[in-house]
Ligand code: HEC
C-alpha cells in the first residue's frame with residue numbers, strides 16, 4: 001500500500017489521537033483525571049471508530065468482535081516492530097501489556113453493525129476464483145481453504161484467529177502483500193506467511209475481492225477455541 005498517501009493527511013489526526021493516549025497514560029499516574037476506557041479509545045476512534053467498527057478509509061481495519069488475543073497480539077506486534085504502520089507503532093510504544101490487554105478486550109466485546117458489503121469491481125471469474133480459494137483452497141498449489149482456520153462463517157476462531165468479514169478489499173490485499181514481502185510477521189510458525197507466499201497477485205486480488213463482497217452472518221462471534229483442527233500449525237493458535 002502507499003503508506004505515504006495515507007500518512008500525510010493523517011498527521012493531524014495522529015497528533016490529536018496521540019494526545020488522547022498520552023493523557024490516558026498520564027491519567028494512570030494522576031488519579032484526579034478519570035482514566036475510563038472511553039477516554040482511552042478516543043485515541044483510536046478517528047481511524048477505527050469509537051466501537052472499532054472501522055471507517056470509510058480502505059486501509060483502516062475493523063477491530064470490533066475480533067478475538068481478544070488476536071487484537072492483543074497485533075498491538076504487541078506494532079509495539080515490537082513485527083508490523084509496521086508508523087502511527088500505530090508510535091501510539092503503542094509506551095503502553096504496558098496490561099493496558100494493551102484491556103484495550104484488546106474492549107474492542108473484542110464490541111458489536112457495532114457491519115458496513116454494507118462492497119459491490120464487486122472485478123470480473124465474475126475473479127470473484128468465483130476468490131470464493132473457491134476461501135472455501136476450498138487450491139490443492140495444486142498447497143493452499144489450504146481460508147475457511148479451515150478463519151471459520152465457515154469467516155468470523156474467526158478463538159483465541160487468536162481474526163474474522164475476515166467486514167474488511168475492505170484493499171486492507172486484505174495490503175496485509176497479504178505485507179506477509180509476502182516480510183513486513184508483517186506473526187508468532188512462529190507464521191502460517192499466514194507460508195500461505196501468502198503460495199498466492200499469486202491474481203489470487204490475492206480474487207480472495208480480497210470476494211471476501212469484501214460478503215455479508216456478515218447474523219451472529220458474528222468467532223468459533224470456539226479448537227473447534228477446527230488447523231491444516232497448518234500457527235504459533236498464535238494453540239492446538
Ligand atoms: C492514524 C490512524 C490510526 C489510529 C489513530 C489508530 N490506528 Fe490502529 N490501525 C491503523 C491502520 C492503518 C492499521 C493497519 C496497519 C497495517 O497496514 O498493518 C491499524 C491496525 C490496528 C490493529 C490490527 C487490526 C487487525 O485486524 O489486524 C489493531 C488491533 C489496532 N490498529 C488498534 C488500535 C488502537 C487500540 C488504537 C488506539 C490506541 C489505534 N489502533 C489507533 C490506523 C490507526
Ligand code: HEC
Pocket residue numbers: 061070073074133134143144145146147148149150160161162164172175176185186187191192195207230231232233234236237
Ligand atoms: C492454518 C490456519 C490459517 C489458514 C488456512 C488461513 N489463515 Fe489467515 N490467519 C491465520 C492466523 C493464525 C492469523 C493471525 C495471524 C497474526 O497473529 O497476525 C491470520 C490472519 C489473517 C489476516 C489478517 C486479518 C487482519 O485483520 O489483519 C488475513 C487478511 C488472513 N489471515 C487471510 C487469509 C486468507 C485469504 C486465507 C486463505 C488463502 C487464510 N488467511 C488462510 C490462520 C490461517
